[in-house]
Amino acid sequence: MxxxxxxxxxxxxxxxxxxxxxxxxxxxxxxxxxxxxxxxxxxxxxxxxxxxxxxxxxxxxxxxxxxxxxNPDDIPRDVIGFGSKVYLEDMASGDEVVYELVTPEEVDPKIGKISVGSPIGRALLNKEEGDDITIILPSGTKEYGVTRLETIHELLLKE
CATH class of the missing domain: 1.10.287.180 (Transcription elongation factor, GreA/GreB, N-terminal domain)
Structure with missing residues (x-):
């Protein structure tokens, strides 16, 4: 792969x-x-x-x-990591937000592709479906719930 x-x-x-x-x-x-x-x-x-x-x-x-x-096989399959597509619920508004953790070359915030090293990316790492996350951003603190997770393994199989 x-x-x-x-x-x-x-x-x-x-x-x-x-x-x-x-x-x-x-x-x-x-x-x-x-x-x-x-x-x-x-x-x-x-x-x-x-x-x-x-x-x-x-x-x-x-x-x-x-x-x-x-090696994608070395990336955990049950937690958020590089290549994961993460579906979040904004706890304040109830809106769904989707992020994909990508390499710096692929970053495009307009379509939800963020770097693993970004503040949001770092906050998401190693979290699981069902976890609540607090992210401290320059614009303030945001709270999200992880509603769904697709790891790099699932995404590579779709391609």
């Missing part, structure tokens, strides 16, 4: 590597053909882009290696 984020990161790494092999050298050659490199803004921009892409490739490789060592 492989984490879906790994495919996304590998695809991005391929794109970055292709740009480093094909696009950047072409841009450097074109800019160099314009003459004096000391005052050549196109050449400088291409060199900056090259440096940025080399750094990004290193970051992606490191992140891929780190996430590749994460």
């Amino acid at each position: 492989e984490l879906p984020i790994l495919t996304k990161l590998r695809d991005e790494l391929k794109d970055v590597e292709r740009e480093l092999r094909v696009d950047v050298p072409r841009e450097l050659r074109t800019a160099a053909a314009h003459g004096d490199l000391r005052e050549n803004s196109e050449y400088e921009a291409a060199k900056h882009r090259q440096s940025f892409l080399q750094a990004r490739a290193g970051q992606l490789s490191q992140r891929i290696n780190s996430l590749s060592s994460l």
Whole structure:
């Protein structure tokens, strides 16, 4: 079982590597053909882009290696953890809130994807269905009840 984020990161790494092999050298050659490199803004921009892409490739490789060592089978199946989708009831309003604990690369609060390291993510870790949770946020304290839990194992089987 492989984490879906790994495919996304590998695809991005391929794109970055292709740009480093094909696009950047072409841009450097074109800019160099314009003459004096000391005052050549196109050449400088291409060199900056090259440096940025080399750094990004290193970051992606490191992140891929780190996430590749994460085995979903090692994640508990009965408590909230990385990859879990958690259904909460706001104790004050009765509204349902749904969060999915994801990697930093996948965070999108608008659709409920939050980092395990966020205040809400940390408060949810290792909780079980039926637990009540108090979360201290900059906007104030919120109280929730965990009404349903889907672990990464269940979510990976759906894909």
